[in-house]
Amino acid sequence: MSLKGRDVISIRDLSRDEIEEILRAAKRMIPYAEGRKSSHALEDRLVTLAFFEPSTRTRLSFETEVQRLGGRCVTISDPSASSMRKGESLHDTIRMLSSYGDGIILRHPNEGAARLAALASDKPVINAGDGAGQHPTQTLLDLATMQEAFGTLSGLKVVFLGDLKFGRTVHSLAHALSVFGAEIVLSAPSTLGLPAEVREHLDDAGARVTEVDQVHSAVRDADVLYVTRIQKERFADEAEYAKVAGSYRIDNAVLAGAKSRLIVMHPLPRTGEIAPEVDGTPHAAYFRQAFLGVPVRMALLSLILTGRAG
Amino acid sequence: MSLKGRDVISIRDLSRDEIEEILRAAKRMIPYAEGRKSSHALEDRLVTLAFFEPSTRTRLSFETEVQRLGGRCVTISDPSASSMRKGESLHDTIRMLSSYGDGIILRHPNEGAARLAALASDKPVINAGDGAGQHPTQTLLDLATMQEAFGTLSGLKVVFLGDLKFGRTVHSLAHALSVFGAEIVLSAPSTLGLPAEVREHLDDAGARVTEVDQVHSAVRDADVLYVTRIQKERFADEAEYAKVAGSYRIDNAVLAGAKSRLIVMHPLPRTGEIAPEVDGTPHAAYFRQAFLGVPVRMALLSLILTGRAG
Amino acid sequence: MSLKGRDVISIRDLSRDEIEEILRAAKRMIPYAEGRKSSHALEDRLVTLAFFEPSTRTRLSFETEVQRLGGRCVTISDPSASSMRKGESLHDTIRMLSSYGDGIILRHPNEGAARLAALASDKPVINAGDGAGQHPTQTLLDLATMQEAFGTLSGLKVVFLGDLKFGRTVHSLAHALSVFGAEIVLSAPSTLGLPAEVREHLDDAGARVTEVDQVHSAVRDADVLYVTRIQKERFADEAEYAKVAGSYRIDNAVLAGAKSRLIVMHPLPRTGEIAPEVDGTPHAAYFRQAFLGVPVRMALLSLILTGRAG
Numbered sequence: 001m002s003l004k005g006r007d008v009i010s011i012r013d014l015s016r017d018e019i020e021e022i023l024r025a026a027k028r029m030i031p032y033a034e035g036r037k038s039s040h041a042l043e044d045r046l047v048t049l050a051f052f053e054p055s056t057r058t059r060l061s062f063e064t065e066v067q068r069l070g071g072r073c074v075t076i077s078d079p080s081a082s083s084m085r086k087g088e089s090l091h092d093t094i095r096m097l098s099s100y101g102d103g104i105i106l107r108h109p110n111e112g113a114a115r116l117a118a119l120a121s122d123k124p125v126i127n128a129g130d131g132a133g134q135h136p137t138q139t140l141l142d143l144a145t146m147q148e149a150f151g152t153l154s155g156l157k158v159v160f161l162g163d164l165k166f167g168r169t170v171h172s173l174a175h176a177l178s179v180f181g182a183e184i185v186l187s188a189p190s191t192l193g194l195p196a197e198v199r200e201h202l203d204d205a206g207a208r209v210t211e212v213d214q215v216h217s218a219v220r221d222a223d224v225l226y227v228t229r230i231q232k233e234r235f236a237d238e239a240e241y242a243k244v245a246g247s248y249r250i251d252n253a254v255l256a257g258a259k260s261r262l263i264v265m266h267p268l269p270r271t272g273e274i275a276p277e278v279d280g281t282p283h284a285a286y287f288r289q290a291f292l293g294v295p296v297r298m299a300l301l302s303l304i305l306t307g308r309a310g
Numbered sequence: 311m312s313l314k315g316r317d318v319i320s321i322r323d324l325s326r327d328e329i330e331e332i333l334r335a336a337k338r339m340i341p342y343a344e345g346r347k348s349s350h351a352l353e354d355r356l357v358t359l360a361f362f363e364p365s366t367r368t369r370l371s372f373e374t375e376v377q378r379l380g381g382r383c384v385t386i387s388d389p390s391a392s393s394m395r396k397g398e399s400l401h402d403t404i405r406m407l408s409s410y411g412d413g414i415i416l417r418h419p420n421e422g423a424a425r426l427a428a429l430a431s432d433k434p435v436i437n438a439g440d441g442a443g444q445h446p447t448q449t450l451l452d453l454a455t456m457q458e459a460f461g462t463l464s465g466l467k468v469v470f471l472g473d474l475k476f477g478r479t480v481h482s483l484a485h486a487l488s489v490f491g492a493e494i495v496l497s498a499p500s501t502l503g504l505p506a507e508v509r510e511h512l513d514d515a516g517a518r519v520t521e522v523d524q525v526h527s528a529v530r531d532a533d534v535l536y537v538t539r540i541q542k543e544r545f546a547d548e549a550e551y552a553k554v555a556g557s558y559r560i561d562n563a564v565l566a567g568a569k570s571r572l573i574v575m576h577p578l579p580r581t582g583e584i585a586p587e588v589d590g591t592p593h594a595a596y597f598r599q600a601f602l603g604v605p606v607r608m609a610l611l612s613l614i615l616t617g618r619a620g
Numbered sequence: 621m622s623l624k625g626r627d628v629i630s631i632r633d634l635s636r637d638e639i640e641e642i643l644r645a646a647k648r649m650i651p652y653a654e655g656r657k658s659s660h661a662l663e664d665r666l667v668t669l670a671f672f673e674p675s676t677r678t679r680l681s682f683e684t685e686v687q688r689l690g691g692r693c694v695t696i697s698d699p700s701a702s703s704m705r706k707g708e709s710l711h712d713t714i715r716m717l718s719s720y721g722d723g724i725i726l727r728h729p730n731e732g733a734a735r736l737a738a739l740a741s742d743k744p745v746i747n748a749g750d751g752a753g754q755h756p757t758q759t760l761l762d763l764a765t766m767q768e769a770f771g772t773l774s775g776l777k778v779v780f781l782g783d784l785k786f787g788r789t790v791h792s793l794a795h796a797l798s799v800f801g802a803e804i805v806l807s808a809p810s811t812l813g814l815p816a817e818v819r820e821h822l823d824d825a826g827a828r829v830t831e832v833d834q835v836h837s838a839v840r841d842a843d844v845l846y847v848t849r850i851q852k853e854r855f856a857d858e859a860e861y862a863k864v865a866g867s868y869r870i871d872n873a874v875l876a877g878a879k880s881r882l883i884v885m886h887p888l889p890r891t892g893e894i895a896p897e898v899d900g901t902p903h904a905a906y907f908r909q910a911f912l913g914v915p916v917r918m919a920l921l922s923l924i925l926t927g928r929a930g
Contacts, residue, residue: 035722038664044348048370048376057716059666060694064720067692072377074370088579091586096367099601100374102345132434218711268716269708278713291719354658356687358680382687398889401896406677406888409911410684412655487871 007118008300009127010134011172016179019143025299025309026144026292032068033294041302041309042071048101049075050094050117051128052103053109057269058128059179062105065297071305074101094120103305106130120255124304132168136266137300139172139264141293143180145285146224149263153180159218162228162248162273167265170228171198178207186211187218189244192234215248219258223249227266227273250277255283265289314463314617317428318610319437320444321482326489329453335609335619336454336602342378343604351612351619358387360404360427361438363419367579368438372415375607384411404430412467414464414617416440417462434614444479448577449482453490453607455599456534459573463490469528472538472558472583474498479577480538481508488517496521497528499554502544525558529568535560535593537576538584565593575599625928626737627918629747630754631792636799639763645919645929646764646912652688653914661922661929662691668721669695670714670737671730671748677889678748682725685917691925694721714740716794723925726750744924753790757920759792761913763800765905766844768912769883773800779838780894782868784808789820789887790848791818798827806831807838809864812854835868839878845870845903847886847893871895875903885909 003018007056014022031037047066051059059077066073090113097104098121106117107128114134115126129135146153158177164170171194174184184207186194193211202209212218219225227250235241249272250264263285267273270286278284302309324332357376361369369387376383400423407414408431415429417438424437424444427487439445456463468487474480474496481504494517496504503521512519522528529535534612537560545551559582560574573595576584578579580596588594612619623638634642651657666923667686679697686693710733717724720739723914726737727748734747734754749755766773778797784790784806791814794804804827806814813831822829830836847870855861869892870884883905884893890906898904922929 035666037662044345044376044380045608046345056696059716060696060720063694064666067694070664074373076366087581090584092579095597096600097370099597100370100604107312269712271707287715287719290716294720354655354690356655356684383684384687386676386680397891404890405907406910407680409907410680410914 002307003300003303004305005124006304007125008116008136008304009114009125011136011139011176013136019140019176022140022296022299023144023147023304025303026140026296027148029295029298029302029309031218032299033291034248035068038070039068039298040070041306042066045071045103045305046101047071047103047105047301047305048097049073049077049105050097051075051077051107052113053107053129055107055129058084058107061293062128062297065301069302070296071301089244091120094125097121098123103301109116114279126300126304132166134172134174135168137293137297138169139176139204140300141289141296142169142173142226142265142267143176144292144296145263145265145289146263148288149285150223150261153177153182154222156182156223157185158182158224158226159185159187159212159222160226161187161215161218161250163192163230163234164194164228165192166231166234167228169241170194170226173226174202174207174209175205183208185218185222187213187215189230189248192230215254216257219254219262222258222262223262225258225262227264227270229246229267229269229271229273236274245272249273249275250278252281256280258283311524312617313610313613314615315410315434316320316614316615317435318446319424319428319435321446321449321486323331324446327376327618329450329486332606332613333454333457335613336450336606337458339605339608339612340572341469341620343608345378348380349378349608350380351390351616352379354412355615356411357383357413357415357611357615359383359387360368360407361387361417362386362423363417363439365417365439368417370436371603372607374609375604378604379608379612381611400426401430404435407431408433411558413611436610436614442476443481445478447603447607448479449486449557450480450610451599451603452483452536452575452577454602454606455573455575455595458598458602459595460533460571463487463492466492466533467495467531468492468536469495469497469522469532470536470538471497471525471528471560473502473540474504474538475502475619476541477538480504483536484508484517484519485515488512488515488519493518494520494597496531497525497527499540499558503542521567525564526567529564529572532568532572535568535572536538537574537580539577539579539581539583555582556602559583559585560588561620562587562591565591568593622927623920623923624925625744626924627745628756628924629734629745631756631759631796633703634705634756639760639796642760642919642923643764643767643915644789645778645923646760646916647768647916649915649922649929653657653911653918655688658690659688659918660690662686662689665691665723665925667691667693667921667925668717668727669693669697669725670717671697671727672733672902673727673749675727675749678727681913682748682917683733684698685914685921688914689918689922691921705764710736711740714745717741718743723921736857736861746920746924751787754792757795757824757913757917760920761909761916762789762793762887763796764912764916765885765909768908769845769905770881773797773802776802776843777805777841778802778841778844778846779805779807779832780846780848780872781807781835781838783812783850783854784814784848785812786851786854787848790814790846793846794818794822794827794829796821798825798829804830805829805838805842807833807835809868811852812850835874836877839874839882841877842882845878845882845884847884847890849887849889849891849893865892869893869895870898872897872901875901878903
């Protein structure tokens with residue numbers, strides 16, 4: 001089993017064993033991610049970041065990881081101003097890029113673009129988000145956060161809270177968690193529930209999934225509270241938005257009934273979903289989660305581009 | 311003869327011997343460009359990319375080349391948002407930039423800007439395109455592509471097809487080819503022919519230039535078919551554009567009558583000028599051509615900044 | 621005394637001894653800044669440039685300095701297109717960034733933002749300008765320019781000319797100069813004088829400050845003429861602007877009555893404030909001043925991130 005040279009388009013491209021290998025490698029990467037140790041794993045390697053949709057956060061993260069491994073980046077993040085847009089096909093663009101660097105990290109507004117890019121490229125492609133599609137490294141860092149907190153993923157009770165309809169983060173993560181034997185609890189406003197086909201897929205895969213209306217009761221037994229952003233533009237009516245957003249807001253009062261070991265996660269950026277007062281509690285895991293993106297992606301990049309991590 | 315410290319503003323700044331030196335060095339650079347060997351030629355060197363006009367493709371290419379040589383880049387590619395535009399003269403901007411890095415790669419919307427920049431800078435300036443002016447590294451990579459395919463430039467029959475009026479690529483390349491003893495055939499729509507002064511210049515230089523109306527007959531004897539983009543905005547009328555673009559489109563049917571050794575080149579991006587079915591034929595050289603920009607510019611950068619290549 | 625790990629938000633965060641240490645270190649950095657010697661002081665260090673307001677010049681300078689020290693950068697300079705703007709607080713953004721790199725260089729449109737960022741970050745923060753607030757490395761490079769020209773700051777007569785109201789450069793520099801015992805002369809259009817609170821602060825600190833109306837008489841005794849940009853948008857009336865700008869323009873005729881050792885400084889970019897004919901005279905120090913930003917910021921970065929410089 002080797003990840004060397006592999007495309008990573010969807011979390012489903014990775015077996016359970018491969019995910020576990022990446023999580024173990026990520027743990028070893030932490031001192032390198034913190035800058036306490038120096039890695040030269042990607043010395044003399046050049047990685048192309050092709051961001052055809054702005055995502056400063058994800059771009060910064062990947063640029064950090066390539067460089068923490070001693071590698072170099074070239075970055076597209078201004079597609080609108082670019083000759084990439086003179087009617088050139090994605091196939092042609094990717095084929096050119098794949099002759100420049102040693103791998104491509106792709107962000108694209110269109111679902112399925114990463115799979116197309118992998119076909120056009122003779123270098124590995126990592127999907128950093130394609131529209132409503134996949135964002136597999138987000139799922140990996142989410143898993144790493146729970147793994148670090150609990151030492152296992154098996155048997156965890158993970159509550160997903162907020163927008164479960166449009167949040168692609170949730171769909172991939174719920175799938176991966178079910179593979180690892182976690183229990184999934186869904187708590188969403190009526191208009192923002194998990195899409196039926198995602199739910200069916202989870203049921204078909206034998207996942208243990210329940211739903212709960214009340215945030216308070218969802219929190220009571222949870223090991224992980226995975227909070228997502230509820231976006232104003234999903235609501236026709238500002239008052240309706242305010243009401244829903246308010247009832248899905250996590251603060252210390254909501255957490256009063258939680259297990260002491262509960263961790264609160266959030267893919268960030270947060271707006272009002274988690275009160276700042278939670279930051280000071282042992283429950284707050286979202287900044288750790290953001291940081292863990294660095295060792296997780298370092299591990300993945302190293303495994304894919306060199307076959308080794310560390 | 312040394313290229314060390316030289317400005318490269320126009321292909322005409324380079325003698326035939328110097329062009330041949332660059333092409334030989336580029337050939338040696340190929341394994342470094344492919345990432346199979348590591349170069350440290352530009353270690354501890356810093357190159358400034360000053361792109362006052364967006365050209366993502368050219369920027370990416372130069373950033374790749376500097377870094378494949380072990381060097382570092384700082385890049386301007388957002389001039390509109392920049393304090394560069396608070397009415398500062400190009401002279402002042404370049405003078406400041408030349409005190410920061412070890413060389414400047416300039417892209418500018420105005421013809422002649424690169425020559426002005428070279429006067430202001432006490433570090434070497436490489437022109438990466440200035441308006442309707444020169445783009446000498448494009449010419450070098452075009453020559454390298456033909457040289458690699460045929461082992462020589464002398465005696466080749468090169469057909470230029472499409473927009474020969476606005477395509478600056480063609481003007482510089484035709485000049486360089488005539489220096490190396492290639493034969494030039496022009497095939498353009500009546501409104502997009504080679505400008506009279508460019509044609510006169512070629513004639514004065516003793517170039518062998520002929521014109522041909524029919525694409526099919528142009529293809530028959532050609533060694534190189536150099537296809538250019540026909541831009542819709544050059545036509546007053548959409549129907550006229552569609553008709554012209556259609557008759558200058560290269561597909562396998564058009565190539566059926568060609569020599570087996572014919573190569574098809576294109577500066578990319580292509581839109582409809584070359585059918586994707588051509589990609590799978592031995593004639594297709596345009597992706598190789600795009601890749602060869604990497605070793606060619608690596609050779610040039612190394613020769614200019616260090617006096618050596620390799 | 622050590623600067624290691626320190627935030628540098630305002631020039632007032634630095635003692636006189638610390639400023640002197642930085643200026644000494646900057647002098648030793650000059651051959652490294654010029655690319656004649658190679659530094660690896662920041663090898664394996666990663667610095668985040670968070671530019672939430674465009675400033676290409678300052679960004680380029682810091683990217684140059686980090687890389688001249690062998691370090692790596694990740695840069696935000698496109699905040700408008702960024703997920704940073706999905707309503708995330710500056711606290712959250714900075715907390716995330718501080719978990720990625722080893723230090724943050726912040727540019728922000730809002731006065732006080734850098735101080736807030738320093739509170740949120742557990743890595744050092746260097747202020748690269750926050751609104752009408754501070755820009756301490758500009759002050760340091762201004763001091764370095766005078767120190768290099770005269771060997772001392774004490775006893776210099778420094779004339780500030782032009783817009784002393786909105787030019788934040790002037791406020792910080794005047795404060796620092798008074799600490800070092802320089803004499804300050806103000807010469808501004810009536811509507812663009814030094815704000816009363818800045819003047820009071822200087823007086824309270826025991827600075828020697830005088831005002832003079834006529835540019836010619838201001839120039840006569842000056843050691844340093846610090847010229848600032850007079851911005852058209854500060855005037856209701858184009859004619860009024862033209863009149864003021866004209867009377868504060870420095871050319872060789874104005875400098876005819878100056879001391880031979882007078883240096884003319886300007887934070888750049890200049891528009892019409894200094895005639896190009898001055899460039900060729902020994903008085904012109906503004907391009908040297910721009911260059912000295914490189915060794916000064918190299919010294920500061922090295923001292924803050926490693927505790928050493930050189």
